[in-house]
Amino acid sequence: MMRHELGLSDRDDDVSESGSVHSKRPGFNSRHCREQRRKENLHRGDKKRSSRSCAVTRPYKQEAISDLARAMGCTSKSKGSTPSSASVGYRRYYTDEDLRRALQAVKAGKAISTAARENNIPRITLHDYVHGKSSVGKRAGRAPGIPxxxxxxxxxxxxxxxxxxxxxxxxxxxxxxxxxxxxxxxxxxxxxxxxxxxxxxxxxxxxx
Incomplete structure (x- = not known):
């Protein structure tokens, strides 16, 4: 009686046991629910793909950047430290006078490694000069084009x-x-x- 007074018919709505009202218009609820579920699934799938992407690519990118920095000799060093002779991108420079001084020190009885370190000369290089594999003043490479x-x-x-x-x-x-x-x-x-x-x-x- 109350529904007829309010202008409602029994065909318009149906009250479920839980108390929710469902429309009996054909196809309305089913289409709406499918669209809603599809959007939720898409959103859930995007979140999963994003989390997998971050978990995989971020460590890989960080590792690649670290490898590149090490290859270019850009690894961070503590303040006040001197670059090692084995580090990439670093080369020791020395003069013929440094080399002669190191050779004199070796002839005086000093160890090759000690003389090389004191005169900023690579140990292998000084070893070659001491054993006659190279001579002072001679440089590797092609001779100058002009005398x-x-x-x-x-x-x-x-x-x-x-x-x-x-x-x-x-x-x-x-x-x-x-x-x-x-x-x-x-x-x-x-x-x-x-x-x-x-x-x-x-x-x-x-x-x-």
Missing amino acids: ADIEDQIVQKVVFAAEAGFPITKMQLLSKVGCLVKRLNIQTQFKDDVPSNEYWRSLKKRYP
């Missing part, structure tokens, strides 16, 4: 011109060296008797 005495004169003239207020550029120097090679008929490995950028870099290393 050393002629190259010394070229460098002296360049320095003199710079001190006089007439600095010479890189291209001017390479051009002058090429003309000198042709005039003196010096046998070099220069292409068309013109020094390359490699010769320029080697020249700067020989005369820093």
Whole structure:
């Protein structure tokens, strides 16, 4: 009676045992529930995939970054520490005077490892010099394209011109060296008797 007075019919709603009201319109509840379940499953699946991705890729990426840093010699060191001779990206630099001093120390009875450490020379390198595998003043690699005495004169003239207020550029120097090679008929490995950028870099290393 009350339902008819409110304008409701028995066909519109059905009250379940739990007290919830379900519409009897065909297909409404089933379609809505399937769509809701599908959204929930998709959301749950995204969360699982995201958690698996983080668990797998983050340690892998961190390990790859650490390996790259170690390969580039960028591993962190404590403050005040000195780089080890075995560390990647670090090279010891020493002069011929350091080498002669180390050789004299070894001849005086000092151990090779001690003399090498005191003069900042690799132990294997000093060992080779002590046993005659290398000689002081001799450097590994290809010989210079121009005789050393002629190259010394070229460098002296360049320095003199710079001190006089007439600095010479890189291209001017390479051009002058090429003309000198042709005039003196010096046998070099220069292409068309013109020094390359490699010769320029080697020249700067020989005369820093």
